[in-house]
Amino acid sequence: MTATTLLRNGRIVTLAGPSGTDLTVSELTIAGGRVHRPVDRPQEIIDLAGALVTPAFVDTHVHATNTGLLLTGLDLTRCASLPDLLAAVRRFAARNPDASVVWGHGWDETRWPQRRPPGRAELDEAVGGRPAYLSRIDVHSAAVTTPLAAPAAGAPGYSASEPLTRGAHHIARRAALAAITPAQRRDLQRTFLARAASLGIGYLHECAGPDVSGLDDLRELLTLDGPRVVPYWGEPVADAEQARSLLAASGAHGLAGDLFCDGSIGSRTAALHEPYRDAPDTSGHAYLDAEAIGAHVAACTIAGVQAGFHVIGDAATAAIVAGFSLAGRAVGAAALAQRRHRLEHLEMIDDGQAAALARWRVVASMQPCFDRCWGGPDGMYAQRLGPERAAAMNPFAMLERAGVQLAFSSDTPVTELGPWLAVDAAVRHQTVSSALTLRGALAAHTIGGHRAAGDTDPLAGTLAPGAPASYAIWDTDRLPALDGTTAPPRCLRTVVDGETIFEEAS
Secondary structure: OOOEEEEEOOEEEOOOOHHHOOOEEOOEEEEOOEEEOOOOOOOEEEEOOOOEEEEOEEEEEEOHHHHHHHHHOEEOOOOOOHHHHHHHHHHHHHHOOOOOOEEEEEEOHHHOOOOOOOOHHHHHHHHOOOOEEEEEOOOOEEEEOHHHHHHHOOOOOOOOOOOEEHHHHHHHHHHHHHOOOHHHHHHHHHHHHHHHHOOOEEEEEEEEOOOOOOHHHHHHHOOOOOOEEEEEEOOOOOOHHHHHHHHHHHOOOEEOOOOEOOOOOOOOOOOOOOOEOOEOOOOOOOOOOHHHHHHHHHHHHHHOOEEEEEEOOHHHHHHHHHHHHHHHHHHOHHHHHHOOOEEEEOOOOOHHHHHHHHHOOOEEEEOHHHHHHHOOOOOHHHHHHOHHHHHOOOOHHHHHHHOOEEEEOOOEOOOOOOHHHHHHHHHOOOOHHHOOOHHHHHHHOOHHHHHHOOOOOOOOOOOOOOOEOOEEEEOOOOOOOOOOOOOOOOEEEEEEOOEEEEEOOO
């Protein structure tokens, strides 16, 4: 007989009411890894003492090893100036003389008085010529020292003195990752998984690929305990046979995630129709054209798996829509829609493009904290694009109205791991017309995450009877006010399919 556990005396947000409303109950039963209606004689009773319970969060875009490096290594996100960064690098290098690579993440020159990134010569001096890799906050460029820059000489995006972008950056990152031993990588991934579980996250979508991590990195992650990991591999294919071969080699759930159509706004590598306001000589860089996009989508559709792409700039979005149109003509609109392909970021999009994506049932995996960090009239987007284009970034409400399924994530280490921060950012979008309701934001970070993985269970991401018993218990008796003045609630327990993966120490 299946053991039963009754949760009672709490506020349980099921997200299972009409149209996904925040139906709240005070008790429910867990048995066999599923949610059931309350029973008279449970074998275990958990008194919630008024605590809030929500479905477990889903983070649909993460980079586990890189986030482990941030959590255990050199965090540059709080450096207020270029001298601050150089001082932090010197201290870290001195404290870690045996580190194979001085690895740091998170600098953002748009927040500094100097308004310039670190140069190679000053980094070489700070670390004594050792290999050093310091990724920009968006992870689409990096300041590196000479030992890591040398293999990238001559590649697109190479500079003899400035941070590397594009292909040169990918070469340097691969060299830096190669210096991490398998044992170190496992420790980094375990650190990341434990942190995610402690934040009420039950499911993670790892967005791996040849320019991001590596097959060994992805395979290792899938062997570890913690939140359930849905693996994606971002590498283009030309036909269904190639797609099936790559899926078998990688163990991936789909050929999606960080398959780059373009870069990022912060590194000025996102592909735009019009030049950057603060760099009129460039409109960014497109890595895939409509034909390559269409071929990949058609191949994955025929192979029966999800395709997906990283897309940020408006020119890249246009290429995506054109590519999906080509794929639809090749395989048929119904087959295209059945696969529920996905797009990462999708920050610049208009009404017509949104309507087309909705017809193809494309999922938008988006990051509300991008707006929190870089939106607004004085933010990085406005610096790079001007206020008019910046105000239209990340239009959550427009996409929701168009019928595009939203799924939320952190893109950690790009923004901080923490689902309540993302929910808050979506509710308090700096362009008010793009904001979501609390229910809409919460659903995007729970139900939407399961839809983004192609989950066909209509109850996944809810706590309705029959749903997977995946939930988080919080140290509050109500949904957060989300007014920006209070800290997010603290997670007390995270459960996935009836199994506890995190419990706060008493």
